[in-house]
Amino acid sequence: MTDEPGTTDEPYRTVAGRGEARFEVRGSEFIGHVAPARTVEDAESFVESVRAEYDDATHNVPAYRVRADPFREWASDDGEPSGSAGDPALNVLQQEDVENVVAVVTRYYGGTNLGVGGLARSYSRAVKDGLDAAGTTTERPHETFSVTVAYDDSGTVRGILESEGVEFDADYAERVAFDVRVPVADGAALRDRIRSATSGRADIE
Template sequence: MLFEDTYRTIDQPTTGEFRDKGSKFLAYAFPIRTEEEVKNHLQALRAEHPKARHHCFAWRLGLGRDNYRVNDDGEPSGTAGRPILNTLYSQDLTNILVIVVRYFGGTLLGVPGLINAYKTATVEALVNAVVVSKTINEIYRIEVGFERLNDVMKLIKEQQLTVLQQSFNQECTLEIELRRTLVNVVIGRLEKMEGVQVTFVG
């Protein structure tokens, strides 16, 4: 069992293809971090494939099973978006979007045929993907006077934390990235230091 702050996603965008009775299903898988990115990818693919009949998709974000969206884009309900999403669940992938572009070949495939086509196209795209494990991280801002900076830097080094940005004016300000499982330990220790202020950023 992976830590609860670890998730599986894909490293880079990939594509896959499936054909059935003249219809062509082109699957595009993208790693995403926000819902906003979904719109951008959809717009780009609609511009790239203006003659395609359908642009069906499913995305999933985060570790819960409730942050997702499916869209059949005119296909019979449940025959496109849901099979794509189920494939993401079965491979335990999240922070991912899969769009399947369909060029209609003139022959109706029926419900089982469509479910199979959207699922298979998605699997083809994921077969070509590099799956990576990532940690869910939170960002904190630390404000500290020069006299305590050494203590803070020592803790950052000891816990091998990522410093995203730092500025040293009258006060020192650091932004650090923390794995969710380390939050309690690290923030607890920082809060015990005198003259150190910690703020959750996101």
């Protein structure tokens, strides 16, 4: 077990939902957008959606930290001077120790140059204010697996999943397939309980 972010079963801090914050600095408008992202794909699709919504903005600066394997963190200056935008935005996510999070800062240029220091402060503030608006929460790492059973066993499996309070979707076809999302720490015990209750008839992947 390493101390790299995203590689343990330990709880981690993330955002509770989406957040947005706006302010002006010497005529330039900054809008900080923050959202949860479980995967790199989630993060990149959020970045694209903000860029599409604010396609008339001067800059849309993205940064994200995602508990992928390996752990991924990324940022871009999106045309701002090197080191003045993406790195300060990412730095806030690192300092706040939040993971599975994506931020995009939209800037409408107001006619006055802010300088690298002024830009860095503004992009940092936009992410920090966006995080404050979103709120943070502690999550436990989750895993997903599927359970496929005959109809005779479906009530038993559904009852176990409901009693454990885990997230799942059920698909009733020729057999019944449950897609289960469970905290990593609880996954093995839950699979064992399902196997035992169905006398090994459940197909678990």
